Amino acid sequence: MAPTTVIADASALISLRGVDQVSLLPGLFRRVVMPPSAVAEATQRGFTFPNWLEVRPLGRDPDARVLAARLGAGESEVLCLGLELPDSWLILDDADARDLARKLGLRMLHSQGWAGLVRRHRPNHA
Numbered sequence: 001m002a003p004t005t006v007i008a009d010a011s012a013l014i015s016l017r018g019v020d021q022v023s024l025l026p027g028l029f030r031r032v033v034m035p036p037s038a039v040a041e042a043t044q045r046g047f048t049f050p051n052w053l054e055v056r057p058l059g060r061d062p063d064a065r066v067l068a069a070r071l072g073a074g075e076s077e078v079l080c081l082g083l084e085l086p087d088s089w090l091i092l093d094d095a096d097a098r099d100l101a102r103k104l105g106l107r108m109l110h111s112q113g114w115a116g117l118v119r120r121h122r123p124n125h126a
Helices: 010-018 022-028 036-044 064-068 073-084 095-103 111-121
Strands: 005-008 031-034 053-055 089-091
Touching: 005 010, 005 073, 010 036, 031 036, 036 073, 064 073, 064 095, 073 089, 073 095
Parallel strands: 005 031, 005 089, 031 053
Antiparallel strands: none
């Protein structure tokens, strides 16, 4: 069963755009959330945001454990939103961010799981 809410870093959407599969996301997940820093990063790389994507700022001060890790702004905000939205799953490609997510007890879609979901829902999948 796929998670209903995912919090994505910019790289997830940029990667899917590269294979023309961004439109699959709203069919896979009820909510696709990105923090403002990830949105800014994706925008700098030419990504245009669909109306189903929810941009959500942090609802509280960043977690001290996340700040101490000195990750990029997008990864840090994804982790902090994951702590704020406990039923969500994260999509991260940065190894240090994934390691910290595991330490914080956050759930993630790993590369193989993410790729598998996309393959199963591609229009030309047999």
